[in-house]
Amino acid sequence: MLKLIILIVALLLIGFIAWWFFGNHATAAVDAAVSDNTQDVGVEVSGGYSPSTVVLKKGVPATLTFNRKDPSSCLEQVVFPDFGINEFLPQNQAHAIPIDTSKSGEFDYACGMNMFHGKVIIK
Ligand SMILES: [Cu+2]
Numbered sequence: 172m173l174k175l176i177i178l179i180v181a182l183l184l185i186g187f188i189a190w191w192f193f194g195n196h197a198t199a200a201v202d203a204a205v206s207d208n209t210q211d212v213g214v215e216v217s218g219g220y221s222p223s224t225v226v227l228k229k230g231v232p233a234t235l236t237f238n239r240k241d242p243s244s245c246l247e248q249v250v251f252p253d254f255g256i257n258e259f260l261p262q263n264q265a266h267a268i269p270i271d272t273s274k275s276g277e278f279d280y281a282c283g284m285n286m287f288h289g290k291v292i293i294k
Pocket residue numbers: 244245246282283284285286287
């Protein structure tokens with residue numbers, strides 16, 4: 172009986188871990204709303220980035236406004252290697268990061284340890 176319980180717990184744990192790492196955490200790409208020649212998208216940081224993919228219009232000045240709900244030190248840093256951005260995200264505060272939209276393409280970003288990923292698509 173005990174073995175069976177251990178087996179079930181182990182399977183649940185494996186399932187959870189698989190979901191955590193490989194599951195699609197339900198975020199489709201979100202288009203920025205453009206108004207008065209600026210565009211801004213809010214990204215909630217809580218166990219990852221939501222939405223994880225943001226679509227920006229090329230040539231329109233853009234900001235991503237991060238709001239970190241997650242208390243973990245893992246997500247307190249956000250790094251955009253293509254833009255030379257490496258910023259600290261204060262917890263429970265909106266933190267706007269300007270994004271250079273002069274070039275189109277797909278640009279990945281990540282937490283400081285490169286564990287959680289997001290993407291900016293400029294087109
Ligand atoms: Cu991390």
